[in-house]
Amino acid sequence: MTTKETVDLGEFQFESGETIPNLEIAYETYGDFTGDNAVLICHALTGSAHVARRPDAGTETAGQARAWWGDVVGPGKAIDTSEYFVVCANVPGSCYGTTGPSSTNPETGEPYGTDFPPVTIGDWTRAQRRLLDELGVGRIHAVVGGSVGGMNVLDWLRRFPDDVERAAGVATAARLDAQCLALDTIARRAITGDPNWNGGHYYGGPEPEEGLARARQIGHVMYLSKASMARKFGRRSAGREAVRDEPTDPAGAFFPYREVESYLDYQAEKFTDRFDANSYLYLTRAMDDFDLSAGYESDADALAAFEGELLLLSFTGDWHFTVEQAEAVAEAGRVADVDVAHHVVESDHGHDAFLVEPEKVGPPLSELLATGLEGRMISDTEPESDADESFAPVHTSLFSR
Template identity: 85%
Template sequence: MTTTDVQSLGEFTFECGESIPELEVAYETYGEFTGDNAVLVCHALTGSAHVARRPGAGDDTAGQARAWWGDVVGPGKAVDTTEYYVVCANVPGSCYGTTGPSSTNPETGEPYGTDFPPVTIGDWTRTQRRLLDELGVGRLHTLIGGSVGGMNVLDWLSRYPDDVERAAAVATAARLDAQCLALDTVARRAITSDPNWNGGHYYGGPVPEDGLARARQIGHIMYLSKASMAQKFGRRSAGRETVREESPDPAASFFPYREVESYLDYQAEKFTDRFDANSYLYLTRAMDDYDLSTGYESDAAALAAFEGELLLLSFTGDWHFTVEQSEAVAEACREAGVDVSHHVVESDHGHDAFLVEPEKVGPPLATVLEEGLSGRTITDTTDGEKPTGESESFAPVHTSLFSK
């Protein structure tokens, strides 16, 4: 059984202190709720509630061409919707059905634009908790999220530690590093310097398409690794049929139009057709601002109240959310006495690996759902002993972090 709906949560006060008269949340559910089988999946930056394929729906939901994790979530998949009641909710500030900058402000009858309150990952977590209350879901069997959705998971563990039995944070970190903050800054400046941005009040007129396109291109570069870019594109020239009629580069007619340029242009065109520029500003700000230790003395202190199990999944080719950043979270868990396992996957795909390599992501998630950390590859302990051992139920792992 699949449900696609919008739930009103009434008046909502954001962490910044500002309120809106009504917050609507777009969500999808899959499977039947039996009281103890609820799984919440937290989407990544520009994702939607459409996490799994919907039979008979043409798979064209929420403005996206396909379900963003359709090879991981669904009947018979790693997150098996015949066994679990899976919920995925679009976050506040997005443009896929949940209230955000492009939504109509009931007090003015016009889109909010940049009058919409600043949004934090904590606001996402609080929204999800209230939605689950409306759905009759108390404690979660498992909580899963990738990328900034993994930050969403960590926020849940610090904010509602008693509400989660098991969790999996995939390709994530306790906070962004300075390099990623810098790149996000340039991406946002690309949007706000577009003449059509108009201070964020562009609805009903020309949209800042060029600025959003450049921002997305910067994002895609962050999501790929050097190895994956070399393999996919190298320095090869693209075919003549891919060259744009009007190039923004006056020297382009002399130089080759390369495959990597064609890829970035294609991805930008697809993205500007489906996403809102203001939402991109709001969501990247929420990601940049997140710090697990905020309000606590340390990351360990933030996680200390969580008594469930946490799987951390990272990828060797990911320089956006690195293996070392996941290991830092694992170390904080060990310090806090949280049962944790850090599974490191050999991959050249960069940050995109958590989306494009379901065969490596799925098995660890399935094992944690069914067995908890008793079925893990790396057997971590909380008494300072270094982890050892492997299980064939997980994909091959890179263990150099643990061979100290």
Template identity: 80%
Template sequence: MTTRDTVDLGSFTFECGESTPSLEVAYETYGEFDGSNAVLVCHALTGSAHVARRPDAGDETAGQARAWWGDVVGPGKAIDTTEYYVVCANVPGSCYGTTGPSSENPDTGRPYGTDFPPVTVGDWTRAQRRLLDELGVGRLRAVVGGSVGGMNVLDWLRRYPDDVECAGAVATAPRLDPQCLALDAVARRAITSDPDWNGGHYYEVEDDGIKAGDGSLEAGPANGLARARQIGHIMYLSKASMDRKFGRRAAGREATRDGPTDPAGAFFPYREVESYLDYQAERFVDRFDANSYLYLTRAMDDFDLAAGYESDADALAAFEGDLLLLSFTGDWHFTVEQAEALAETCREAGIDVAHHVVDSDHGHDAFLVEPEKVGPPLSGLLEAGLQGRAITDTVERAESSPFAPVHTSLFSR
């Protein structure tokens, strides 16, 4: 049983103090609610509510080619929609159905553009809580998410600790490190320095007025958004995965460069890694809004779990459920060390936490492309908390490395 819908939550005041007269939230649900089996899944930076495959609507929803976690969420999957009532909501500021910069401002009849209020991860959490209230969901069996969606999970635990039984924060951290902050800043400047950005008011103008964007815009800072996405993809891959995928190989004769090169550049090869980045950028520009990219990366950069508290552990101290952290050895965006530091502070504070390290060279993308390694520990968490399928933060911890991988066979059925 699946549902795809949009709900108007009415007036919404953002943490910045600004408000909108209406906040529409696009969401999808899977399975049936029995009063105690609700699982909230939080999407990553450019994801949508389309987390699982929908047999009633094909597999193309919200401008995305496929469900972004369709191998983890669904009937018989790790987050089994025959057992759990799964909810995934698109976050405020995005362009996949929830109110954001490309939405029409009811006060003006024009797209908000950069007049849309700044958004935070906390705004996402508060909007999700209001959506769940509309759906009649009180306490969650679990809240689960990856990347900035994992930050969203951590914010749930500090903001609504009594509303969650257990949580899975995947490939995430309590805050971004300076290197990632710097790369995000360069990506945003690629957008805002594009002449077609026009201060954020670039939406298509038609003879009958201004048309609000829908994530598939023909106008706007396409070149800047393409460069921003390329920077993002470099962040999501590891050195090992890039070497395996591309090496230093030249692209085929049929490959064409994205944009002109300087005269001398034509002498040198157009490499496979460049072709990959150009391809990903072209696809992304066709489906995502540049202003939303600005807003969502700023929300991610701003997040700091300890803000307003003495420490990360203090921020989570009121949460009495189980917290499972998953990290990946090849991920330099959100590192194993960052996850372990959070786990250690939680242990010292007596918070029930386990840190499961996955041996992977896929980089940050591992949580999306290796469902066979992500799914089993999440399934165990949902079934029996941190005792599920021998989930532990001490299994196979080798003396040679404080972050030895936990072998995935321990979690197989």
């Protein structure tokens, strides 16, 4: 049993203090609710509620051509929708059905544009809590999310610690580092520097597609690793059949159009067809602003009220959300006496690993939901001699059935 719905939560006050009269949340559910089997999945930056494949989805759902975690969530899969009641909600500020900058402001009859209130990850969490209330879900069996969705998970643990039994943060961190903040800044400047951006009020006219395209290209470079880019593209020419619309500059026609350029152009074109530039501004700012320790003395203090189990998954080739950052969250959990495990996956796919390697992501999530973390702190390999014994990389073989 699956549903695809939109619910009006009524008036909503954002953490900024600004209020909108109606917050509509687009969400999808999979499976049947039995009272104690709800699993909330938090999507990544430009994801939607369409987390799993649906028999009625056709070729496109919520602007996305395919389910973004369809190999992890579904009947008989790691997050088994024949056993769990899975809920995934599109976050406020997005453009996939939930109220955001492209939505109509009922007070003016025009799209909000940049008159939409600033959005935080805390706003996402509070909106999800209200949605679950509407669905009759109280305490949730687990909350799972990747990338900024993992930050959303951590926010659940500090904001509603009594409402969560188990949690998994995949390829995530307590906050972004300065390098990622800098790259996000450049991406946003690409959008706001586009002449068509018009202060965010471009609806009904030319859209800032060039700026959004450059922003997405920066994002894609962040999601890949050096090894994966070398393997995918190297320095190869894209070939004569792959010709860019026009050279970037007059001298550019003399030089080869490389495969890596062709890939970035293709990804940018696909993205500008499906996503809103203002939403990209709003959601990246929400991610950049998140700091687990905000309002607390430390990350450990922020997690101290959570009495459930927390699993962190990180990937060795991910420089966007690093292994070290995940371990810092795990260590904060240990200091706070949280039952926590850190599962390190050997991968050279970069940040995209949590999406493109379901065979490595699925098993630990399946075990977490079924049996919790018992025994998961033991590694099947010896840690490096200079490593802390409590941080032994845990390999997928431990989670094999």
